[in-house]
Amino acid sequence: MPAIFLMSLLFGLACGQAISFCIPTEYTMHIDRRECAYCLTINTTICAGYCMTRDSNRKTFVSSHARFQNVCTYGDFIYKTVEIPGCPHQVAPYFSYPVAVSCKCGKCDTDYSDCIHEATETNYCTKPEMSYLMGFSV
Template sequence: MSHQKLHIASCYALLLCYTLLSLSHCVDGRSKAPIINLKHFIGCAVREFTFMAKKPGCGGLHITTDACWGRCETWEKPVLDPPFIESYQRVCTYNETRFVTVQLPNCTSDIDPSYTYPVAIRCDCGVCLTSNTECITSV
């Protein structure tokens, strides 16, 4: 698939994601938040995520941030030469982030209490990059 077709497919996925996230409906004349069935959602979106920040020698801290979440379309095409298949495996990945640093509580005097984590600004379906995502390359 050419780079241009892949770009067009990515733009279509973004448009679909934006449309799904921006839809709202009215009940009794009042605007309601969009209802999206996440079991059937195909695409990549920014979603709120809470985790426990930990570091040896410090107490833990619950952090709520924005992270990338979603399922991206993948496909395979048979080819005549080994490995006899051409795979297009895209993942929901970070395209734009900012970093936030917080101070963990109860750190021992020899430990820096700073803890830095990413906040997702924009997420897209794309090639898995080991620089910011855990990628499974073989089974």
């Protein structure tokens, strides 16, 4: 009997990890300021993945505690700051961006996350690119 219990427990943990697959993921972003001569390409990590969500179509019959919408969001993160090369003296050349250290499934916090995904800008450079490794770090 204990062997069956142990196998069931291990199977449940494995399925739970597969279902809540929310992890730091590599992401490349391009920083393109109109006033600066170069576009900076930065490799960072963001939180991405699938989280279990429960939202019934019959909201009037189900209590609000039975409904939840989890998103893959930052558990811990740090900010890094880089200097965009080729900026005139009157333009602040520094850009800060988040780096995901750990991720979790939870409610979206609008203090540091964009909870509505609408692609308003494209993620590409319109000027000569300079990699973060070639750029300057602060």
